[in-house]
Amino acid sequence: DSGVTQTPKHLITATGQRVTLRCSPRSGDLSVYWYQQSLDQGLQFLIQYYNGEERAKGNILERFSAQQFPDLHSELNLSSLELGDSALYFCASSTVLGGEQFFGPGTRLTVL
Amino acid sequence: QQQVKQSPQSLIVQKGGISIINCAYENTAFDYFPWYQQFPGKGPALLIAIRPDVSEKKEGRFTISFNKSAKQFSLHIMDSQPGDSATYFCAASGGSQGNLIFGKGTKLSVKP
Numbered sequence: 001d002s003g004v005t006q007t008p009k010h011l012i013t014a015t016g017q018r019v020t021l022r023c024s025p026r027s028g029d030l031s032v033y034w035y036q037q038s039l040d041q042g043l044q045f046l047i048q049y050y051n052g053e054e055r056a057k058g059n060i061l062e063r064f065s066a067q068q069f070p071d072l073h074s075e076l077n078l079s080s081l082e083l084g085d086s087a088l089y090f091c092a093s094s095t096v097l098g099g100e101q102f103f104g105p106g107t108r109l110t111v112l
Numbered sequence: 113q114q115q116v117k118q119s120p121q122s123l124i125v126q127k128g129g130i131s132i133i134n135c136a137y138e139n140t141a142f143d144y145f146p147w148y149q150q151f152p153g154k155g156p157a158l159l160i161a162i163r164p165d166v167s168e169k170k171e172g173r174f175t176i177s178f179n180k181s182a183k184q185f186s187l188h189i190m191d192s193q194p195g196d197s198a199t200y201f202c203a204a205s206g207g208s209q210g211n212l213i214f215g216k217g218t219k220l221s222v223k224p
Contacts, residue, residue, distance in 0.1 A: 002155065033211060043156070043201060043214040056209040090155050098144065098210035103155035 003027065004093050004104035012110045018079040021107045025072055025093030031055075032074040033094070033101060034066055038087040049074055050097055081111045114139060116204050118215025125222050131189040133218045135202035138183065142204040146212070147176065147187045150199045159200075160187070192222045 003026035013019055025032050034046040036059075045058035049068035060066075063081075068074040078085060088108050092101040117136045125131045135145075146161035162169045162176040162185065169176045175188040189196055199219050203212040 002157065004155075031210070035212075042216045043203075043212075045211040045213070048209055048211050056211050058211060094210060097208050098205065100146070100158055100161065101210070101212060102158060103148075105155045 002102040002104060004091060004102055006089075006091050006104040006107050008107060009105065010108050010110075012112065013081060014112055015081055015083060017081050017111075018077065019081065019109065021076040021078070021089050021091075021109075023074045023076070023091030023093075023104060025074070025091075026095075026102055029093035029095050029102075030072065031094045031097055031099070032068055032072070033092040034060075034074070034076050035090045035092065035103075036087050037090060037106070043090075046076070055097065078109070083111050085109065086111045114213055116202060116213050116215045118202050118218060120218060121216070122219045123221070125192045125220065127192065127194060127222055127224050129192050129222075131192045131196070131220055131222070132186060133200055133202070133220070134184065134186045135204075135215050136182075136184045137204050137213075139204070139206060139213075140183070141206035142213075143207075144205045144210070145176070145178065145185050146203050147174075148201045148203065148214075150201065150217075156201060189220075192220075194222045194224050196220060197222050 005024045046060040048056040092103045147159045148156035150156045173190045178185045202215040
């Protein structure tokens with residue numbers, strides 16, 4: 001158990017809908033990273049927050065957004081969902097910027 | 113320039129044998145090279161990591177070998193066990209943000 005929690009574990013929704021994925025980092029970790037894992041693209045970095053501020057962006061679509069709250073939990077919002085958004089979404093946390101990253105169990109999103 | 117190339121895609125090893133997975137990178141700004149192990153339905157788990165100031169790091173049965181001039185690094189699993197059967201990902205990061213660039217993964221199967 002990495003200490004990173006993610007909810008929900010599974011999410012099934014329809015095209016065009018909007019969902020919110022939640023992540024709680026390990027106790028004491030200030031940095032949160034979001035990654036998407038799909039069969040064709042592998043593990044890809046989406047976005048990073050540090051102590052409430054956005055610090056880096058990767059291959060994140062404009063339909064996706066995220067935020068980190070004062071209690072350090074983070075939410076990833078996915079809107080106007082398409083079939084191709086079906087994937088595993090992982091959150092990772094680290095104590096400091098550039099530190100070891102510990103991954104949560106993931107949220108499996110299925111868009112029908 | 114941001115890619116990390118991993119090989120082989122899949123690997124079958126007999127119990128007690130040595131498993132070797134290789135990765136190569138282009139971006140000389142990368143300064144942190146972790147390996148992750150992922151079991152089906154689980155999040156990636158940090159296995160071992162290295163920075164370029166050393167050429168080798170060993171933790172139990174797992175060893176990372178790093179060749180800075182060739183921009184290559186590899187994971188060696190000694191005395192491979194059936195419980196090691198999983199997908200292994202190499203990754204790299206550089207700079208202060210620390211977001212990881214992952215290889216495509218190697219599915220390891222250790223036969224009893």
